[in-house]
Amino acid sequence: MPSPSTPSKMFQKSLVTPVAAMAVLAGLGYVIDVTANQYVQLIFLYICVNTILALSLNLVNGFTGQFSIGHAGFMAVGAYVSAWLSMHAHPMLLSGQLEFLNYILYAAAGGTFAALAGWFVGLPSLRLRGDYLAIVTLGFGEIIRVILLNTEAVGGARGMFGIPSPGDFMTKFLLATFWVMITFLTLWRLVHSVHGRAFLSVREDEIAAQAMGIDTTKVKVRAFVISSFFAGVAGSIFAHAAQYLNPSTFTFTKSVDAIIMVVLGGLGSLTGSVFAAIIVTILPEFVLRPLQEYTGVDLRMVIYSLALILFMIARPAGIFGTRELPDLFKRKAQ
Amino acid sequence: MGADLQEFVQHVINGISLGSIYALIALGYTMVYGILQLINFAHSEVYMVGAFASYYAARFFDTKPGFATLVILLFISMTVCSILGVLIERLAYRPLRKAPKLNILITAIGVSLFLQYSAQIVFGADPKVFPTVLEDSTLVKWGEVELRSFDVAILGVGLVFMVGLHYLIHHTKIGKAMRAVSSNSTAASLMGIDINRIISTTFIIGSSLAGVGSVLVGMKYPKIDPLMGMLIGLKAFVAAVLGGIGNIYGAVLGGILMGLSEEMVVGYLSSTYRDAFAFGILILILFFRPAGLLGKASQEKV
Numbered sequence: 001m002p003s004p005s006t007p008s009k010m011f012q013k014s015l016v017t018p019v020a021a022m023a024v025l026a027g028l029g030y031v032i033d034v035t036a037n038q039y040v041q042l043i044f045l046y047i048c049v050n051t052i053l054a055l056s057l058n059l060v061n062g063f064t065g066q067f068s069i070g071h072a073g074f075m076a077v078g079a080y081v082s083a084w085l086s087m088h089a090h091p092m093l094l095s096g097q098l099e100f101l102n103y104i105l106y107a108a109a110g111g112t113f114a115a116l117a118g119w120f121v122g123l124p125s126l127r128l129r130g131d132y133l134a135i136v137t138l139g140f141g142e143i144i145r146v147i148l149l150n151t152e153a154v155g156g157a158r159g160m161f162g163i164p165s166p167g168d169f170m171t172k173f174l175l176a177t178f179w180v181m182i183t184f185l186t187l188w189r190l191v192h193s194v195h196g197r198a199f200l201s202v203r204e205d206e207i208a209a210q211a212m213g214i215d216t217t218k219v220k221v222r223a224f225v226i227s228s229f230f231a232g233v234a235g236s237i238f239a240h241a242a243q244y245l246n247p248s249t250f251t252f253t254k255s256v257d258a259i260i261m262v263v264l265g266g267l268g269s270l271t272g273s274v275f276a277a278i279i280v281t282i283l284p285e286f287v288l289r290p291l292q293e294y295t296g297v298d299l300r301m302v303i304y305s306l307a308l309i310l311f312m313i314a315r316p317a318g319i320f321g322t323r324e325l326p327d328l329f330k331r332k333a334q
Numbered sequence: 335m336g337a338d339l340q341e342f343v344q345h346v347i348n349g350i351s352l353g354s355i356y357a358l359i360a361l362g363y364t365m366v367y368g369i370l371q372l373i374n375f376a377h378s379e380v381y382m383v384g385a386f387a388s389y390y391a392a393r394f395f396d397t398k399p400g401f402a403t404l405v406i407l408l409f410i411s412m413t414v415c416s417i418l419g420v421l422i423e424r425l426a427y428r429p430l431r432k433a434p435k436l437n438i439l440i441t442a443i444g445v446s447l448f449l450q451y452s453a454q455i456v457f458g459a460d461p462k463v464f465p466t467v468l469e470d471s472t473l474v475k476w477g478e479v480e481l482r483s484f485d486v487a488i489l490g491v492g493l494v495f496m497v498g499l500h501y502l503i504h505h506t507k508i509g510k511a512m513r514a515v516s517s518n519s520t521a522a523s524l525m526g527i528d529i530n531r532i533i534s535t536t537f538i539i540g541s542s543l544a545g546v547g548s549v550l551v552g553m554k555y556p557k558i559d560p561l562m563g564m565l566i567g568l569k570a571f572v573a574a575v576l577g578g579i580g581n582i583y584g585a586v587l588g589g590i591l592m593g594l595s596e597e598m599v600v601g602y603l604s605s606t607y608r609d610a611f612a613f614g615i616l617i618l619i620l621f622f623r624p625a626g627l628l629g630k631a632s633q634e635k636v
Contacts, residue, residue: 069443132620143610304447312441
């Protein structure tokens with residue numbers, strides 16, 4: 001196709017897909033709103049949360065080739081900060097019909113704090129080889145949980161009750177899909193930009209990247225901070241969908257869920273992450289729960305961990321590899 | 335001797351005793367890292383399985399507290415741990431020897447989780463009380479300072495194994511081969527060293543040291559559960575990094591320092607954040623001396 005001539009036309013063209021996708025998602029939301037019960041509606045919100053989580057983790061683990069295993073910690077930071085804000089800062093902001101717009105602000109604030117945490121954790125560990133990040137993020141995830149457990153201002157071990165809701169399901173869903181779109185678009189444009197090339201070069205060969213004049217530490221920290229921001233946003237959406245937070249939600253298991261999604265979908269494939277996030281969210285509800293009732297033991301994590309090992313040995317690229325969904329159609333057209 | 339000083343000496347004794355346990359586990363991390371450049375996440379689960387193995391062995395043989403029990407449990411735990419360690423290496427890590435580092439790391443996490451959650455199903459998630467290994471008695475009393483049988487046993491056993499490891503690494507043929515593989519595995523294999531055998535040996539030694547650590551921990555803190563490995567594994571890893579990962583003397587030094595500082599934090603500051611403390615140390619080392627206290631900073635070669 002001929003490329004558009006002026007920047008403004010290019011900008012207009014770049015808006016077509018997201019607007020169309022948003023419209024489709026809104027339609028889907030309406031259908032769920034009318035037909036499904038609250039339980040299923042909540043699952044759809046969790047799909048959005050997990051999609052954002054998986055996409056953001058993919059930036060670090062997939063595109064930049066680092067290994068973070070404490071993503072739940074950043075999610076927790078975002079969740080608690082934005083929940084606290086929505087409980088305490090609410091009267092100062094918009095009210096009435098536009099009230100729901102505040103929640104975008106809370107999510108952004110939660111994300112910002114998570115990004116700060118990411119910067120604090122990432123700066124020392126990303127100067128070194130990739131595996132240090134793993135252990136530091138593991139530690140960070142645990143520490144955040146201990147701090148939350150011991151902070152009375154956010155409910156400690158009892159958890160945080162009475163988090164306000166943005167409105168009915170449709171409002172929540174639109175807010176969630178709005179952030180899914182923002183995350184997806186930001187990351188998509190990012191990894192296809194010159195910055196994205198830098199991420200990929202660090203993944204492929206750090207020494208060669210350095211030789212090409214890339215400040216690898218800076219690039220890695222940048223990827224990590226952006227990733228933490230969106231993990232915080234996911235936490236915020238989770239907080240306002242569930243309207244209740246407990247430190248035990250954000251354990252290592254949650255981080256592993258995110259890793260499973262990224263590995264399953266393909267390290268370095270955004271559409272793969274979306275696909276895997278949907279599967280991994282739905283699977284426990286419709287397959288693993290009946291299995292658990294049948295066998296009497298919770299096999300979820302055993303299955304997940306086994307899947308992780310087997311995928312690494314048999315098909316380390318995951319389902320999508322580094323390909324994206326549109327690539328499949330491109331191949332057919334040839 | 336003043337009461338303050340006595341309290342301090344007591345903390346030092348407790349700290350060194352805790353530290354030698356960290357050191358034993360840290361040795362496993364550091365040895366595997368030295369040879370494969372891999373953080374063996376499953377190491378903390380090997381330790382956990384060791385604790386359960388000796389727990390069930392003690393119940394099965396209905397052991398009486400005493401020195402013989404300690405030796406028997408150490409033997410059983412070490413055997414089970416080394417078998418498990420070798421199995422993990424054979425089944426999960428060896429197929430990926432030539433794969434990217436990230437894939438092996440993900441596999442290591444997978445193995446660790448698999449063992450954790452399988453253990454919850456097999457052993458049950460509830461904590462179990464470890465049987466008495468040694469009679470709890472005060473051997474030396476000096477004012478307020480007590481030297482208990484546990485601490486003496488931990489120090490004694492720890493010392494025996496650390497000296498044994500030193501001998502093995504520096505005065506035997508297999509130790510020489512291990513050092514050769516660690517310094518350059520390609521060159522070592524050209525010299526006729528069977529790399530796979532050395533790697534298996536490393537896993538056997540590292541895992542059996544974790545087994546020793548698990549019995550000692552069970553003796554001093556007699557409560558075991560399937561998730562017990564995670565936190566102590568994290569601390570032992572920090573100890574290994576603190577001393578300089580890949581360096582076995584560094585692991586011992588780091589372990590003792592970690593034990594001492596944790597005991598001091600609990601004794602003089604607050605016990606709430608005792609676990610957060612290890613993390614703080616890790617961040618500080620990574621900032622100021624990433625190669626660790628005894629490690630040499632090395633430039634990556636192209």
